[in-house]
Amino acid sequence: MGAHATHEPATAAAPGGGTPLTTEIHRVLTRVDTHAARVARDTANPDGSRTERGAGDPGAAHGAGTGGTGTDVVPAAPQSAALDALVGCFGLTPFERDVVLLTAADDLDPTTAARCAAAAGDPQRAHPTFSLALAALDDPHWSALTPVAPLRRWRIVELDDPARLTTSRLRLDERVLHFLLGSPYLDARLHGQLRRVPVPQTLTPSYDLAASSLAEGWTAGTGSDAPLVQVTGGDQRSRTEIAAAAAARSGLGLYSMSAEDVPSDPVERDRLARLWQREAILLPAALLVEVGELDRDQRAATEAFLAGAAVPVVVSSEDPPRSERSYRMRVTVPRLDDDEQLALWGEAFEDVGDLDDGELRSLVAQFQLPPHVVRSAAAAVRRLLPHEDEQDAAGLAWRAGLDEARIGMDELGRRIEPQAGWDDLVLHERQTSVLREIVAHVRQRATVHHEWGFAATLRRGLGVTAMFAGGSGTGKTLAAEVMAKELGLDLFVVDLSQVVSKYIGETEKNLRRVFDAAERGGALLLFDEADALFGKRSEVKDSHDRYANLEVSYLLMRMEAYRGLAILTTNMKQALDTAFLRRIRFVVDFPFPAEHERAEIWRRVLPPQAPVKDIDPGLLAQLTVAGGSIRNIALSGAFLAAEEGGRLQMRHMLAAARTEYLKLERSLTPTEVRGWV
Template identity: 70%
Template sequence: MDDSMGTRDGHASAAADAIAGGDAIANGDANAGGDSVAGGDSIPGEDGQALAAAVQAVLARVDAHASRATSNGSRPGASPSGGAAAPRDAATTDEPTTPAAQQPPTGARERRTATHPAPAPKAISGPATLDALVACFGLSTFERQLVLLAAAAELDPTAAARCAAASGDPTRTYPTFSLALAALDEPHWSALTPVSPLRRWRLTELDDETRLTTSRLRIDERILHFLAGSPYLDARLHGLLRRAQTPQTLPASYGRAADRVAAGWNESRPEAPLRVELVGGDLTTRTDIAATAARRTGLALYVMTSDDVPTDAAERDRLARLWQREAVLLPAALLLEVGEMDREQTAATDAFIDAAAVPLVVSSPDPRPTGRPRGERVTVPGLDDTEQLALWADAFADIPRIQKSHLRSLVAQFQLPPHVIRSAAAAVLRDLPDADTDADTDALDPTELAWRAGLIEARIGLDELGRRIEPEAAWDDLVLADHQSRILREVVAHVRQRATVHQEWGFAATLRRGLGVTALFAGGSGTGKTLAAEVMAKELGLDLFIIDLSQVVSKYIGETEKNLRKVFDAAERGGALLLFDEADALFGKRSEVKDSHDRYANLEVSYLLMRMEAYRGLAILTTNMKKALDPAFMRRIRFVVDFPFPGESERAEIWRRVLPAQAPMKDIDPQRLAQLTVAGGSIRNIALSGAFLAAEEGDRLQMRHMLAAARTEYQKLDRSLTPSEVHGWV
């Protein structure tokens, strides 16, 4: 597809500028639909009167042609040879051009000219919408009048009879190219070609393209309504495009990004015309930035997804032309949201982007790996604490009992875009009772509701990447040595006081890197690593997400980093506690680089360490093989907590805490149960299984039930109970 929309040989950007910079659309809303106009007099306003006058002027030319043909004694609308009317020489006469052998004698021509002088054609004025159409699509004088002639058939009830009279055929009650070539000013045959503006952009259409000069010529309905001052989105684009609303306010950082998008359109280069790549953030944020850029440029913004780009080349070309015409008429820009695509859809999307000759934003979470010129790349910036605080304060302005200190704690924990913060505030307002109700307003803490709303909003996008656990365990549920518990509480303090130390005390400015809180939990299966993470999440009021690294690691080069990036990007919104389980799948001793796979494996480890160190929440890794980890990796972890296999006294304490006080028990001895050499996870399994066996018998929980449950657990572990472990049980 070529880009000749602005002028006959020009660029579509000139067309967009012609409308955006003038008063092309005099009336109406770009979203409004337009009804067909019954007649010229029914079009309101000065533009309506100007359009009606222009229609009458072009019909007067049709009448003049009919009069000339009648006075000549020939059939109007046809050449003397009986074919279609040939183009007239506009510089000499209004009469149809005929072969020299068939011209009347010179004297007769002179007498006729003296008796009926041909008036000099007057330029036909028209409404601003017509002038805009001419400027945008580079229409010639002949093409301009041809559009008016086609519009006359819809707007003037006398047009049918006048066309029939001018054609000399009572059945031909409609405009044709033949009639236009004979009756209108400055005719040229190139207006009939498929690459002419009239047909390329479907300003006019032929009922039968096999009869080029004699087929009925119609004006496209969208163009007719545009001329009448009733612009709207072409119905053929409904379902594919949606109108983006411009946000009332935008943070300063986003506003600067919008300025860069607008500048990218204005400073387009031949290799990447009118195209901007907008990456990062979420779709709503990218749309808000693009919509603001469009408004500042005098454009509307419509949004389309790459999945809706046709893979068939002909359909894609029709869609591209239709949208480019709409972009000029409205005027508007397009945001194309690019997601995960297969190879065929990717090729179709790239072709659609390459063909774009009107303002376009290619929107995606991450930069697209393509060798094609992509134009200006604008990355959605992160909002600093001052901007975040202003957003929270504005959104929660109508919520009582929310102090600035509470808002600071929300800012320290959550990194949410403006629309999500507004959604969280709306959720709090819904949960708070009205002042005139009998509900106990003191029982509902707005600060707690705001925190919970922030957690819920921050979960979006992360639930599908990991397993979320609602933290319920407390410190009393942990059975650990004092030094281990002390380290865990120290980790909690680092997370809780992060804002104070980093921002208020200025450590973020002096240290700059490695500020993320990272920990390694090392120990065998069932020793309490996940339980400890749950306790810490409960203490911090955070969600706990367990990420199975064995599912994240991919054999395909680059896919592991891509999967990890999705996890961290989603978690950044709420600083969730991330527990990377089975870290041994990725963090074994880094080997010497012998081939490309070794090199990329080391890159995967480095990428994860980099993201962990920059993560604003708490990232915990678990491993069963601490000794196998690379020392260089260990140096980059802030805390290392060992979870040793519990001794007999620790196992007895675990048994005491696992067995509920209200459970009916008989002769249950935690000290004897501690003879089983199993970790805490297995102890919980045995206790629960024994309880079910007792409940099934309708009896109290006894040691024999525990023995049966222990045999089942040991069988699962491929172990056998020894006599010393169950001595004195039954």
């Protein structure tokens, strides 16, 4: 059965002024009239010497040859292109072709009912039946009506009553009738399950090459192979666009469905498979099956559905699905290099404001967005630019990139829109200078890596990685927020204690989801509680220790390859294996603040407009707590003062400090509160 047949609507004129299809129908109805004449003669001369079997006797068909004397034969006229396609694609015999024409006549020719009744010798049978077809048409064979023969297997012709094979009314499927008339469309029974995929207007060069590879997989395979190809990686829209372009190059349309919609019931699944295979041939078209996270039963149903594929199918998934199935071609959505990204951003923003080459390169250095997302960002800037007074095109483009890059990240971590600046940090100059150096590495990576050529010579470990080590509340997260604001990025905090799984392989899977989403750009990744994953694991005692080493190695590998900035935080630097520390580019220690630093934190944490009375930051600095606890005490004291309706005083701070110390399981000492009240 050919899967790539093409056809044109039946519009060519035939001799006598009719179309080829109507001429073919006329020929078949003439055969019915001839048989009706024989039935009439038999009825008029029941005792005549010539005896013929009636239309109701299927035995008349066996050995019928060409169906009568030479005077009964009507030469075949040229067929319509659609009828040719139907016959060729489904392998119909001449008899089966004429059955199709007879049933089409029932819908198209108003005289058919009377002619069928006359041929059957029964006014109640004013419609096509298989017994009439066996008796009246050329080269009849009983096997044409078996469930496995093309007419019923592909639901070309249907029986009103399958229990009465020879006398039941035969109907041409409506979809097939419209196909013969030159009006192809997707069968209404597939609406809601399948969606038409438009062909993309343009593709980047690497996507274009991937589409060509997929198309070759459909056209270069052998007849014994299932016409299955696979595209993985990237996002769903990119995979779909590549598949649609591949289908178009193979002369096919493309429809898509989710693997979740494949029926688990075998009967329903077989019905869907046959119906789609028929549609794929009639349209013609390929099918894209989007495979996501499936349970065992749904995965088995999808595998069974794909196993019966006799027409082009492309399996789309983020990761290669676990399957032993043979694919003619496997394609991974390629990562766009910087030149392709630059061309993509330049084309998308060509008519948007004045973006110079340097601004475009900054966007390319930060964001790794699929082509359709870049175009969406450009469309957003076009809408906003006429109404925006504060930001220029470059600023709006950066903001649009951030908005698009956030998609898929919020469910993986806690997003913080940074507000804090360098003045909010109270650190030694030594630590502050390292933080500024990290910012410079991120901001200038496009210049150093690509314009200066370091990416070609170093090749690996180009990601900017850092570790912030220090006790709780010493300013690690605040420092990350300050850096994110300086870089114009979101801060995503990922709790590693929630990512680590006791099940082998799940930790890497969770980490991969985080990094894959973050690769779009627009995020500074902060992995909190690294101690949940790191430790002195160099001594392998069992398989779990060995696998823990693999998890750590995977995390460091992804951090080193990450385009943005990835930071780990730990409370126990001394517990980390030095071999792991060597793979981190920057290590910043956040010491417990000294008393003068605590006093400065107290000054900065109290807002100027807050009503205070006799608040002394120097006395408050006697509390041996880090910046996080200082903020908690200041806020709690403010609520206590507001509840009283007065000004914030040292006694409110004392009450709040007692509450904070209870949380820390500590007791206030007389030295810490000397001179407060």
